[in-house]
Amino acid sequence: MDDLVTIERDGHVATMTMRRPGARNAQDTALIDALDAAFAECGADDGVHVVILAGAGPVFSAGHDLKELAVGDGSEELLQRRSTPEGRLRHEQEMYVDRCLAIAEFPKPTIARVQGAAIAAGLMLACMCDLIVAADDAVFQNPVLRMTGAGVELLVEPWELGARKAKEFLFTGDPIDATEAWRLGMVNRVFPADRLEDETMALAQRIAAMPPVTVALVKRSVNKTFELMGKRDALDYHFMVHQFAHDTATAQEALARRREKGSVRDIVAERDRAF
Numbered sequence: 001m002d003d004l005v006t007i008e009r010d011g012h013v014a015t016m017t018m019r020r021p022g023a024r025n026a027q028d029t030a031l032i033d034a035l036d037a038a039f040a041e042c043g044a045d046d047g048v049h050v051v052i053l054a055g056a057g058p059v060f061s062a063g064h065d066l067k068e069l070a071v072g073d074g075s076e077e078l079l080q081r082r083s084t085p086e087g088r089l090r091h092e093q094e095m096y097v098d099r100c101l102a103i104a105e106f107p108k109p110t111i112a113r114v115q116g117a118a119i120a121a122g123l124m125l126a127c128m129c130d131l132i133v134a135a136d137d138a139v140f141q142n143p144v145l146r147m148t149g150a151g152v153e154l155l156v157e158p159w160e161l162g163a164r165k166a167k168e169f170l171f172t173g174d175p176i177d178a179t180e181a182w183r184l185g186m187v188n189r190v191f192p193a194d195r196l197e198d199e200t201m202a203l204a205q206r207i208a209a210m211p212p213v214t215v216a217l218v219k220r221s222v223n224k225t226f227e228l229m230g231k232r233d234a235l236d237y238h239f240m241v242h243q244f245a246h247d248t249a250t251a252q253e254a255l256a257r258r259r260e261k262g263s264v265r266d267i268v269a270e271r272d273r274a275f
């Protein structure tokens with residue numbers, strides 16, 4: 001895909017950059033496909049030891065592309081596909097769950113470099129990475145409950161924040177800032193915004209200098225620890241809860257209202273107004 005995701009090499013570090021800054025790097029089908037292809041490329045290249053996942057512009061990622069999902073974006077195909085529970089489940093399984101879990105299981109260390117905001121599926125994406133570093137101006141938020149959604153497709157919050165904070169975060173939909181995210185253990189390091197790029201690269205280069213086979217094994221082992229704690233089953237369970245929530249009367253009415261609005265600006269304004 002044409003420059004939707006670029007890969008820049010600096011020694012053994014590859015910086016993978018999402019480039020839809022005008023849409024705050026909202027993840028539409030094309031961007032998700034481009035990310036998938038970029039991970040495949042970096043995975044196949046033995047010269048890449050570490051991947052930095054970044055977003056161009058002021059915001060890391062504002063989440064799924066609401067325009068594509070709520071209003072349709074030129075083609076009616078996706079809306080048609082999502083118009084039945086089974087079609088939507090399959091779309092979300094293939095495009096969101098499987099693609100995200102492939103990033104979590106990517107056999108090399110990954111660092112999400114977050115500036116501005118990581119919202120909803122933007123947060124989900126960042127959390128698929130092994131480390132998260134953030135600019136001091138970054139915020140993290142999952143406001144989908146305000147829009148009637150039960151989280152996004154993968155419920156990362158209990159694993160990232162602990163049960164009690166996860167509930168507050170999801171129930172209120174309020175953002176937490178980078179320092180709070182660091183305090184809670186979701187973010188590894190916080191840097192001044194103007195130093196984020198350099199500091200992330202310095203950290204990545206340190207990891208890239210480690211024996212790559214051993215780093216991959218350690219990653220695998222830490223991931224397995226969480227799997228043994230039930231993470232995979234919990235994610236599967238939540239995905240079905242999430243699907244059920246899509247079909248509640250509350251959610252269906254809200255979706256119909258969003259379609260009438262026809263503009264993402266109005267949809268987001270409604271989401272943020274009442275709360």
Ligand code: ZN
Nearest residue numbers: 092153242246
């Ligand atoms: Zn969904």
